[in-house]
Amino acid sequence: MSGVSGFEKFLKIDRRWIFLAVGVAVVIPFFFPLGLLVDVTPPVQSLYDAVDVLPPSSQPLLLAIDYAPATLPELEPMALAILRHAFSRDVNVAVMTLHPAGYGLAERAGLQVAEEYDRVYGEDYVYLGFQPGTSAVILSLGVNIRNVFPEDAYGTPLSEFPIMDGIRNYDDIPLLITLAGWSAAEAWVYFAHEPFGQEVGAGVTAVMATDYYPYLNTGQLVGLLGGMRGAAEYEGLVGHPDKGVRGMDSQSIIHMLIIALIVVGNIAYFATRKSKKLAG
Amino acid sequence: MTLFWTTIGAILTLSIYSFLYKDNPFYKFAEHLVVGVSAGYYLVIYYWNYIDPNVVTPVFLLRVGADRIPLLGMDWWMALIPGILGLLLYMRFFPKVAWVGRWPLGIYVGGYAGLGLSPIMQARVITQLGANALPLAGVEDPFAAMTNLVLGISIFAVMTYLFVAKRSMGAGNKLVRAGVIVLAAVIGYVGYLALSLLSNAGVVSLTNILLVVGLLGTLSYFFFSMKHKGLLGGLARVGIVFLMVGFGASFGYTVMSRISLLIGRVGFLLHDWLHLID
Amino acid sequence: MKLCLSLVVLLLLVSAAAPAADDAETVDPLMSDVEGAVQAPVDSIPPAPPSDLAARDHIENTDAGDKIALSWSLSPDDGAGAGDVIGYLVLRHPSPDAPGDTVAVVGAGSGRCLDEAVEPGTAYYYTVASLDGANASEPVLAGPVAGRTNLWQPARTSVFVLMIVFFALVMIFTRLAERGAALFIRRIPGLNAIEEAVGRATEMGRPVLYVPGIGEIDNIMTIASLTILSHVAKITAKYETPLIVPTARAVVMSAAEEVVKEAYAEAGRPDAYNPDNIRYLSDAQFAFAAAVNGIMLREKPAANLYMGAFWAESLLLAETGFEAGAIQVAGTAMVSQLPFFVTACDFTLMGEELYAASAYLSREPKLMGSLKGSDWMKMVTIILMGAGVILNLMGATGIVNWFQTQ
């Protein structure tokens, strides 16, 4: 009988002990990195390949940084890795956002990587800013980019940027990548890929990633980065390991912890139920 | 200065984490602060990015054709129409004329509803169907194709039987259920091995069979116009299996997602704020 | 298709903007010493001409009728034969004999060109000749063809047909339901689970907790939840079991009050209705979850029902409820929250089951119409998929091609 109450007591421990365990499991790998290697999965590889074939100093990659601060740790590493990939290959980039909170985040990602690679604003990349209305914005871009963004985020007319010369609509954008923690990624598929045939790649949070596999399978998305792991894979491909790769050690440890908790919790649960049945 | 602001960010981060101990004034302070700050941020971003260049400037300053380009090449009076409609939305705060606010709302709601219709049909239904009308055999060699087809169908028949039959025998005991799962997994794996020995294309056709049957099952599960008996019942049971595996994948990914966010914040505290790691 | 066209357009732009472009794929016909020509073997034999030249009106998303699309089969000397074709010269003529204007020079290996500068409604003739750097082949002729502003996008016919079928189904079933036709919906097993849970709470003499999600009142999950709430309230009224409804939105609270009060009146127990049990807690997600958890721990409901739109707070609610030992039934169409409910609750209404349950209970025509319409549309998709699979087995790809919208 002591076994029963032991299990029951065990199941009823203050959950703050579990919180503590999680905290410790996250922090430790930061100080003692395991340095595990991350394999590359096909959805990430195909997005990388799509960026890798873009011609240098030609039509720009349109990068829609549609995330908000709530999903920053998952999606910002993707933005940095993709920008590094593009800038290291001299690919022009136009950055924009569909989320008002993405305004400052898109700006900071662009500034950071442009500085790393000595890229000049206006010659190698432009920041178009934010426009409200998700589906209406995406559809308008298909008619004429200048309808939506007559000027960049700082009020300079697009005509003053040489890299936007002759860029009229999706016909002149070889690839579009959206990074979003909400349905914006789907909206790009509906309103840019379906009517205009625009090639779309996406980076989404892991919560959303499994729901996007049907789009990947049909080619409605050329590639997909799912969560921090997707970012880590892309960082590995670019050869510039950063926050994504660094996070993978902690991720490994906590996943083990959670699986152990599920297993132990279930054993304890069934043990108490069985003994209750016997007793009753 | 940077250190000052990073410290502010770190203190706010820790205030949020204090909720783990229990709800407290620090958490509530940060929670309410962010409600106000984000609303203010959004308002300003909307104003400078949209309202100012597209409504205020062309309408009130009449700077059309000067150094700013009005939206969609509209004339200033054209920009006036949506601007006025937009202002009408605010009539809802005045109970006597609140109904006027429904006019712009009608255009807004109807317009966005219409925009979505066809692209959704195209993206979510037609393209998905096209991708799922798969060649089940998918191999040139007709003998291999037939073998694959028969193997695939028999694996499925066994799995369906096990799930349907065991289910209808009542609750059953845990051990039997676990046995069913293990057995189905073993059969599936053996089938997979057998197919991969035959040919690589065999695996492809098994995959295709699973995709077709899985979609069929899932759609059957969400079919409400008939009782779930007979073939429909069996398909719905298979659908449940696929749905649960799919949800399991989402579950694993969601856990991953939440943990990534925590890792990101811990990285911020240890790296950007305390500089304990490089 | 789109990509190919845009490539052609790019080539066109390059050749139009820069006559001396040194891109190996574009060659200016007026200059015989272009780079491409130097690499190709120079001889005095003209290459074989291209064949099957077709010119047709190009339909694009915004169709001003000013584009004509050309396609042709490659010259036998392009990449094979003599292998010296370096491009194709495309000319536009007002009549078959008149001299033509250069439209573009298309690089070898490509059999497509888009003329973007035609006058809408004017008939034109096109010639295409293959070039080997020194000589040009006999031109092949196509025409007359005129650019038109089209009223129909043929690539989207399949979308249109399926939309009409679907909308017709929805409207037919809505009308039938309005006229009171007996439309069958199978009983959702989750409803039995709800009734069992309420029964259990009655036996134990403890309250029932009903959380209608944290969606706004215009969210269809919230609306469906209120229908189910009405059903639950009728049962609790009959058994005189207290029903606690915490809400995260003020408007949802007043709606829930109405629903519960009405249900108690219908059950003949208006006196048993306790307005203090319908509570507004907080708009903030986590504050709301914490407050509901407080109710679970203090008032110890024996049945927790979560129906409606849930986000990340689903996990916090379901965990505390499980821990408190309540029977839990959940229902939501938020796919990302379903896994947590499935593992922590005794029964879960998944996705459309929530709507089906509310249509089953309320029999409201507009709910019945879309549910039955969607149902039979699913049947249509299953049949189409089956036909596609079978035809595919037989080597016919007609249906699959019809699904191609681009």
Added chain:
Amino acid sequence: MRRRLPLALCFIAGIFTAVQYFIPHAAVQDFQEQLLGWLMTLLAFAFLLGTVSLIRLHWHKIRNRADDRGYSFVALAGLTTMIGLGLFHPAHHSPDSPFNVMFQNVQVPIEATMFSLLAFYVASAAFRAFRARTLEATLLLVAACVVMLGRVPLGELIHEQIPIATRWILEVPNLASKRGVMIGVGLGMMATSLKIILGIERAWMGGTD
């Protein structure tokens, strides 16, 4: 005027935006182009409605001397500070402006941290609530554990087949079931849109007059 006109406007706007998809004629598309601009403007104004509601909510709390009105002051102070810095500070466009600094160091850390709280609750729920009580739940948990293992580098070390199994789960059963859900949900979305356009579903109008 009160009910007919908004319903008619909704019907006209909805039918136009739905049907234009099939009509490439330049005249139709040019009007569509204009309408898209109108919809963007309306969305911008509608979004700001939320801000007004927020101010009213907290204003009422302060005026009614609610117990937690202190926090309402905090919210309103945050709002006015941001509006002041954003609209009236001369350097509001610069990345170094106080407006952006506030965003990067107040809004970003708080919002980013909020959802990371769930990492702790997931772990706690894993121990206390995720039970293999039914066949369904068992399948779900097994698939979840395989995916969790297969998506971290440590899983690859444990067994080389785990990432392959993960990939299979994602690309076969997950794909099939998500596609089914996608079609079902898509039909539901279209049915709702249709009912809104035809005026059968009028919840957006609110009220009953």
